[in-house]
Amino acid sequence: MKNELGRVINAIVLCLGCLGCLGPGLPAARAEVGVVVERASGSVQLVDNDTRAALARITGLGDLSHASLVYSKDARHVFVFGRDGGLSKIDLLARKTVKRTLQAGNSIGGAISRDGRLVAVANYEPGGVKIFDAETLEQLAEIPSTYGSEGKRSKVVGIADASGSRFVFSLFDADEIWVADLSEPRAPRVRKFRNIGRQPYDALITQDGRHYIAGLFGEDGLALLDMNNLDGGVRRILGGYGQGEEKLPVYKMPHLRGWAMAGDLAFLPAIGRHEVLVVDRRDWRAVATIPVHGQPVFVMARPDGRQVWVNYAFPLNDTVEVIDVAALKLVKSLKPGKTVLHMEFTAPGDEVWISARDDNKLVVYDTKSFARLAEFPADSPSGIFFAWRARIMGL
Secondary structure, three states: OOHHHHHHHHHHHHHHHOOOOOOOOOOOOOOOOOEEEEEEOOEEEEEEEOOOOOEEEOOOOOOOOEEEEEEOOOEEEEEEEEEEEEEEEEEEEOOOEEEEEEEOOEEEEEEEEOOEEEEEEEEEEOOOOOEEOOOOOEEEEEOEEEEEEOOOOOOOOEEEEEEOOOOEEOOOOOOEEEEOOOOOOOOEEEEEEEEOOOOOOEEHHHHOOOOEEEEEOOOOEEEEEOOOOHHOOEEEEEOOOOOOOOOOOOOOOOOOHHHHHEEEEEEEEEEOOEEEEEEEOOOOOHHHHEEEEOOEEEEEEOOOOOOEEEEEOOOOOEEEEEEEOOEEEEEEOOOOOOOEEEEEEEEOEEEEEEEEEHHHHHEEEEOOOOEEEEEEOOOOEEEEEEEHHHOOOOO
């Protein structure tokens, strides 16, 4: 037991050392630990991505059927956002939950402030955003998502951290984007952008913190907010993007945080279509479409920007495909297992870890040779989160 704990500590120390090397772009050094969500059992696994081995399992985290998490800035703790409204703080050194609160009835995700002092949780039920002290999980503030003359509450989606003690998020039912300034944590100042497009269902913030982009389910196009120029308001981009006149069945909503940013290009999942859309980030204009195996869910760039990896919605969710960025074409198709839910690259991008939920396993591939390097058991795994995320905005 002592030797194993020592190995965990050494791994995290190495991880912290490499995190200090991260600049404003993609990470260049290898992180050593990660956390894998096991959705069926309400647990997470602590894994070592250097030895490709599981180190520990932490249980009692509630409903993790749509769980996500963020790292503290020193990568010692993770904050897990459960579908049952649970917010859990896990100490990775001690390998246990140190704080937990049921803060809402149904939550969809959260974020941590750039200085690491505040944790924000976005809620479906009863809606709104709650702000917590990252050290103690004391609730500091609540931002009700009230809209309209009748005072209805909207589901909150697409929450992300932004510069200057700010959080930005979208209101699905209200068709709005809000920016909350938490410079005074107990007295949030909220700026509201209305009529941004119908039903924003998810969003991302670019890693430089410049642009917040919300996907729209209720109409074609996306909504873009320049975080450096809020007075410019929200503008619409990619007006022809979406389901168009022929409404298609959508088996699983794509995740915009899985957008691939590779140089001047962005690769995003086309809603309901068997396509990946390629966009020029300089003017947010679509420049190409790439036919793929199914409806994309995650479209993720290898850290060096040379490849984009794509997984798919039911019933074609046993497949992962690889796009060569320079050629803008598919170069590899892989079958990791049944119901692939998530992918995560190691920090240098030499490996990708993939969760195969219905095969109860994690599969590791070499991203250059596409060789299968390892696989090991996990209980209905979904999200995979490596510690290099601790220094990246929006993750």
